[in-house]
Structures are given as C-alpha cells and as structure tokens.
Amino acid sequence: MNAVPEIWVIDDDRSIRWVLEKALAQAKLTSHSFETADKALARLKRERPAVIITDIRMPGTDGLALLEQVHATYPQMPVIVMTAYADLDRAVAAFQGGAFEYLPKPFDVDEAVAIVHRALAKISDDTSPAPVADDSTRVSTNLIGGAPAMQEVFRAIGRLSKSNMTVLLTGESGSGKELIARALHRHSPRANKPFIALNTAAIPRELLESELFGHERGSFTGATGQRVGRFEQADGGTLFLDEIGDMPAELQTRLLRVLAEGDFYRVGGHHPVHVDVRVIAATHQDLERRVREGVFREDLFHRLNVIRLQLPPLRDRVEDIPELAEHFLRVTAQELDVEPKRLSPRALDAFRAFAWPGNVRQLENVCRRVTIMAPSQTIELHDLPKELTAEAPADLAGGDRSGADWEVALRRWADNHANSSPVPILDEAVPRFERLMINVALARTQGRRHDAARLLGWGRNTLTRKIKELDMDV
Numbered sequence: 001m002n003a004v005p006e007i008w009v010i011d012d013d014r015s016i017r018w019v020l021e022k023a024l025a026q027a028k029l030t031s032h033s034f035e036t037a038d039k040a041l042a043r044l045k046r047e048r049p050a051v052i053i054t055d056i057r058m059p060g061t062d063g064l065a066l067l068e069q070v071h072a073t074y075p076q077m078p079v080i081v082m083t084a085y086a087d088l089d090r091a092v093a094a095f096q097g098g099a100f101e102y103l104p105k106p107f108d109v110d111e112a113v114a115i116v117h118r119a120l121a122k123i124s125d126d127t128s129p130a131p132v133a134d135d136s137t138r139v140s141t142n143l144i145g146g147a148p149a150m151q152e153v154f155r156a157i158g159r160l161s162k163s164n165m166t167v168l169l170t171g172e173s174g175s176g177k178e179l180i181a182r183a184l185h186r187h188s189p190r191a192n193k194p195f196i197a198l199n200t201a202a203i204p205r206e207l208l209e210s211e212l213f214g215h216e217r218g219s220f221t222g223a224t225g226q227r228v229g230r231f232e233q234a235d236g237g238t239l240f241l242d243e244i245g246d247m248p249a250e251l252q253t254r255l256l257r258v259l260a261e262g263d264f265y266r267v268g269g270h271h272p273v274h275v276d277v278r279v280i281a282a283t284h285q286d287l288e289r290r291v292r293e294g295v296f297r298e299d300l301f302h303r304l305n306v307i308r309l310q311l312p313p314l315r316d317r318v319e320d321i322p323e324l325a326e327h328f329l330r331v332t333a334q335e336l337d338v339e340p341k342r343l344s345p346r347a348l349d350a351f352r353a354f355a356w357p358g359n360v361r362q363l364e365n366v367c368r369r370v371t372i373m374a375p376s377q378t379i380e381l382h383d384l385p386k387e388l389t390a391e392a393p394a395d396l397a398g399g400d401r402s403g404a405d406w407e408v409a410l411r412r413w414a415d416n417h418a419n420s421s422p423v424p425i426l427d428e429a430v431p432r433f434e435r436l437m438i439n440v441a442l443a444r445t446q447g448r449r450h451d452a453a454r455l456l457g458w459g460r461n462t463l464t465r466k467i468k469e470l471d472m473d474v
Helices: 014-026 037-044 063-073 088-096 109-125 148-162 177-186 205-213 249-261 287-292 298-304 318-336 345-353 359-373 386-390 406-420 425-444 449-456 460-469
Strands: 006-010 030-034 051-055 079-083 101-104 167-170 195-199 238-242 278-283 307-310
Touching: 006 014, 006 037, 014 030, 014 109, 030 037, 037 051, 037 063, 051 063, 051 109, 063 079, 079 109, 088 148, 101 109, 101 148, 109 460, 148 177, 148 307, 148 449, 167 177, 177 195, 177 238, 177 278, 205 249, 249 298, 287 298, 318 345, 318 359, 345 386, 406 425, 425 449, 425 460, 449 460
Parallel strands: 006 030, 006 051, 051 079, 079 101, 167 278, 167 307, 195 238, 238 278
Antiparallel strands: none
C-alpha cells in the first residue's frame, strides 16, 4: 500500500471525476482518476490504491466486472460502486460482489467523502474475501425505485443478501411490503427454498393457530386428517407474516418460542416439530405503541425487530410515479393481450399531484382501471377516476391557469423583479426557493432532517449546511 493512501476514481463522466477530485482534495485525501476501468486495471498491476470509487456503466470493462477482478485479487480493498442507473439487481450484485458501499447518482459529495473515510477506517478490519456474485442466479424482482428512500431499501437488501436474519418491514398499507419480502428471499442463501406468505389479519382467529402450526387428525371437530402448517411448508426457506401487529396474544407466545428455539407442536400433537425458517414480518402499525398498550409482547417485538426496513409511502417518492405507472400499464396490457396505453402529460401531472393514500397498490389498480375504461391509446385527464382529478390543481383540471401554474407565476415574478430591483434574479430566487423546499420537506417528515434530506435528494450534511447558510430557524 502507498505510504499516503490514494483514492482511485473511475468514471467515464469527466464532471463526476472532477467533482470527486475536488471534494477529496478538500478533505486532504490524495486521488487519481481514470476514464475507463481497463486503464485502472492496467495500473493496478503496478500500484495499489487504498480505496476505489467506480461507476458501473462504462465503455469496455464495467464496474461490476472491475469489482469482481479487484475483489478476487485484493479482497481487503474497499470498492465503492456508484451508478445513475440504480436498481435492486445492481445493488444486490454490488454487495454480493464484495462492494463496500453502493452510491446511487446523483449523490451528495459530503456523503461520498464520508463513505471514503469509513472505508479507510475499516481497511484493517477486513480479513476475509466475500463470494463473488453469480449473475446466472440473480432473479429480477421488478422493483422500481430511483427515489432516495427506495435506494436505501435496495442497499439494505444488498447488505442482507448473505444473511438469514429476521427482518421487520414497516410502512403504510399498499407500500409494497410483500414485494420487498420476496426480494429479500430471492436475494438470500435460501433463494432455492420455499417462500410462504401469510396475512395473519386475513385468517379467522380460531383458525390461525392451525394455519401456522398445522394440526393432527381428530384434534378438533372437522380435523379429518393431519395438516401441515405454514412453518413446516417454509422449512429451509422463508415465512412472510404480514400484518403481524394483529396477531392474537396467545399465538404471539407460540411464535416467540419458534423464533427462539425452532420447535413447535401441531394443534393436538404430542411430539415437537423442528424447522429451520427465516421469518420476515410486516406491519403498517406502530408496534412500539402496541407494546406500550400491552397488546403486543415486548419480547416478541425485540425478536422480530432485528433488522427493520421502513418502506416509504408513494407520496414521498413522486419521482418514481411515471416509471411505476408505465410498468403497470404495460403489465395490464400484457394480461389483456392489448397494446399498452400511455398517460397524456396532463394525466401524468395529475398522477404526480395526487397523494395516493393507498400507495403503490392504489396506483396499480388505477392503471388497470384506465387501461380497460379509457377509449383511446392516450389516457387523458378526463379518463382518470374522480378522486385523482378532484385533487388536481386548477390548471390541470382546465380552470384558471394564472394562479395555479407555478412556472407562469415564476416567470411573472422574474419579470417584475428584473424591472424593480438591482439584485440579480437568481441571487434573490434561489435562496427563497431552497427555503421553501426545505420547509416543505421538514413539514412532510415531521422535522426529521435525515428523512427530509432524502426527500430533497441531498445528504444530511448538505441539508444542515443549507439551513445554516440560509439562517433558517428550524
């Protein structure tokens, strides 16, 4: 290793290389840049950097192939993977290939430098190589999410891809918890074993015990034969328990024992059954509050809450709506064997403006409905359900545009400002715009700066710096 740790930056985008070079220099770190992975690999035969930051999509050898070669030769060398094409498969492949961190573009330079510092600090602790990802076994999960909050979920799935840990998924109804659970299973050591899903709130209370643990013949009226429960069906694989917050108290005790020991008795049984099952639980409820209220066992909560993933509501990932809508319109068209329909610009604006209380599930249902009901290939604003157009701004609904179209209003303000003030337009507008966006983000996230930063597309350090620069009292 060089006496002075050197950071290699590999990206075919000169502006990205320049930004990272400047940021690393300000952090008093030495860097060297390459426009292709092949040039970096050639130099790697003569020199070793401390840390590599690499893009994925580049001419010649791509970033994942570079990661594989570097990790095979220098397993202790941290490689930070960055990409503008952020999806679940790439995140998982990066972590399975041994990446130290996965950085979706656009990124905050402060966050990038902080990751480099973490990588430098951990070099001495890395003692064993990680297995290289096998692209032939990767399974697409059709997860869509370029929003920062979803990228955090993708990162977590990647980090957990070698783990059998219990995971608790939280988030509003319809936010895609079962889809994430399936992704966790598919990108895990248990991928070739069963994935069994059960909505505990959908099973009558008196039948749920038998559904989970099975029963012996004659154990109750109507039990004419032995039944294998969901835990046995999932043996070796994953059991997804949705709406775990609604589980009856007496079954919480039985579930706790299975999680602790792997053993249980079928209803009416006298011999223990041993299983090896990974449990992924999900709820839209506040389990901590239910523990305080005495309706959910605290010890079970801690057993389930080993790793918690919070799924964002759709209203907090507006940038994903166009791609999600296109996906659902395409899937519905395939099911109906028709040509996919498309949203007009005004209809898409209404999609973006709507709050989506039912989240992704509601978006999917609306796409199915308009595929069937819209008379032409282009879905217009009047083809949408009333609940969407009722909340649409006046300019979308065909009303007075003068007060609702922010671009028109902004142009009018800029004209007035240029005529009445010597202050440059951007010097006046940009700080006011940033204050407004920060206040909206903080209001939406109830003041949680980390979540507000994600909503804005910044790192937390950037948000903190902006608040200080703007002299905001928040």
